[in-house]
Amino acid sequence: MGFIIGIVDTMFARYDMAKDVINVFEEYTGVIKYFRYTVPGIKDLPVGCKKLFIEKKCDLILALGMPGPVEYDKVSAKTASDGLMMVQVEFGKHILEVFVHEDEGIGSSLDGSIDKDRLSNVMSRRAESHARNAVNLLVDPKKLEDKAGTGVRQGYPDAGSIKW
Amino acid sequence: MGFIIGIVDTMFARYDMAKDVINVFEEYTGVIKYFRYTVPGIKDLPVGCKKLFIEKKCDLILALGMPGPVEYDKVSAKTASDGLMMVQVEFGKHILEVFVHEDEGIGSSLDGSIDKDRLSNVMSRRAESHARNAVNLLVDPKKLEDKAGTGVRQGYPDAGSIKW
């Protein structure tokens, strides 16, 4: 028996994270079937997710977004997160929020500019890691319990456990 | 078969964005039918949207507003956004939030005053762009997927992709 995963992403983001997610799902042909839906920006993700839960009967959704760097973008990200919370709580099904803030790409330059390679690497790795989390939550949730409290991170190296 | 789009706007805003939205819709006669409803301020938009979803059976709504420049206005904008999220999640239909903050019009003058031309240009272009997003979401959603992750902006030049 297989599972259906939704991918909702935005035109606003500056890197196509869905591509990395789909690469993971293609390792699971016959197990994971996916549907994709693209919206303008992060505040449009919650309704996008609700549509996929209803129309495609998804078991879990990945919501991909890249909030911009200024204060107003942070407020928009909070509104988007609140909406994703409303929708996932309504359905009792996980929506993994795969957000990379554009300022995570600020590099070591003196002017605080965005390092495009750094940013796209974080986006690619976070998307891939959460795609694997999604598969594990549906197919083999014990894999998560085995790593409980061990400081797992997505897009960066794991922080690790502080005490065994 | 056609679609019904709602336009909810405010007396508070200092530029009539609905006019630009309607100009776009008039390119789609026979495809897009629209209804307009004006409320006092941005916190009245969510109920305005709910009324149009129920009374006019809209498929999608554009919520047009111009939050003022001071801290209290930012808080009001968050409350309005939260309300728009509640309504769109309830109906599972998109409400595109077309907000232009009045301080996006701060020009290059030394005193931080509002550049009225700059502000009205941002408002006009953002309204038009989101009107086109609305049409695409209903008529041809693949057009959005083709631009996923490419840094599309409304009211400003596109930011572009950071990696192809």
Added chain:
Amino acid sequence: MGFIIGIVDTMFARYDMAKDVINVFEEYTGVIKYFRYTVPGIKDLPVGCKKLFIEKKCDLILALGMPGPVEYDKVSAKTASDGLMMVQVEFGKHILEVFVHEDEGIGSSLDGSIDKDRLSNVMSRRAESHARNAVNLLVDPKKLEDKAGTGVRQGYPDAGSIKW
């Protein structure tokens, strides 16, 4: 045919805005019928509104409040606004939030003290203006559309349009 408007106000506020609202409604005898309910503070307004929507079958409610000047008061005002949003979205009927922050009364004195005349004038005029908005929304909503995007304010002079 007439309409029923609710007025919910607080003991906390330092000026009786309901009086100004009622003065407006008395110009519309036979058209507008009103009910008033007083609660302790602004966080009690949302349930007050829900009670009037249910028990008095109001078509619209004015929620009158005066948030205090310190940080904690601002947080309370946000909670109150969120509650008013929940209730108006639940019923799909407008609650016009008529809040005047006590620090809108800070005058030109050097010590930042409250100018009582200034504050009571803002409260009186905002209450009256929103009472007229309430009547127009129910009786003649086209009056609002005619002023869409023209920078209408309540309690202060209109900001005006930035472009015709």
Added chain:
Amino acid sequence: MGFIIGIVDTMFARYDMAKDVINVFEEYTGVIKYFRYTVPGIKDLPVGCKKLFIEKKCDLILALGMPGPVEYDKVSAKTASDGLMMVQVEFGKHILEVFVHEDEGIGSSLDGSIDKDRLSNVMSRRAESHARNAVNLLVDPKKLEDKAGTGVRQGYPDAGSIKW
């Protein structure tokens, strides 16, 4: 005919406000019947209130809490307030939030320490005043309307009206 009032309080608070509330209710034997339920901290109050609304059929609830003094405590207080709003709006019955922030007890000492007498006095008086508000809301709501807009405070002297 009588009314049922719930009291929900916490182990976290450093003063037993419920005692002052109960003293007031004992003046109204035969009119007010009360139930008390204690939870660990303020974020547990909303479910405590819901339980009393359902299991004890309360007409109104007093939620007693003392948020701590640091930033994280303020955030917890907001979450608790939001939860109390959800519950009271769901039932359409008042929950009077009787919160005293621990830093309301900061005295005139130079080191910003808590003046325990000052803090316990504020907590005692606020609890008593809101217990009387609770009784009035149920038994004689006109008493609140008579004081509308007069600057009533709980735990401190009334601020008074700014204009008659």
Added chain:
Amino acid sequence: MGFIIGIVDTMFARYDMAKDVINVFEEYTGVIKYFRYTVPGIKDLPVGCKKLFIEKKCDLILALGMPGPVEYDKVSAKTASDGLMMVQVEFGKHILEVFVHEDEGIGSSLDGSIDKDRLSNVMSRRAESHARNAVNLLVDPKKLEDKAGTGVRQGYPDAGSIKW
């Protein structure tokens, strides 16, 4: 008759609090039965709780998490708390939020680094204390009422009462 308690925890946390919780529950064999479910991060806890309420018919849930130290982590913690509030209010059953912020582990070193022993001690003790609160709420709620207003803390020494 026994009770069912859920434990939802994360891979993100850097210490396995569930272990300490389970140690407490094992003192109550035959009284407390528990189920555990691990999710990626704190924003996934609310749906995890909803799943356990529905699938395992839990009477109460412990939500274990360790928000990170930077601003964005604080925002995520607020979103997680809001989601936990939604779920517990929906079911009318307590979810005890057992969060330890990573920066509670900042020690006395000059560079503001995390003291791993300090942090793991706080996490262990808070988890154990809330596990006992959970048992008391279900088995013997009078134990909480006996400590109402006495300044009980979890993970740190009790603050104590300010007035008897």
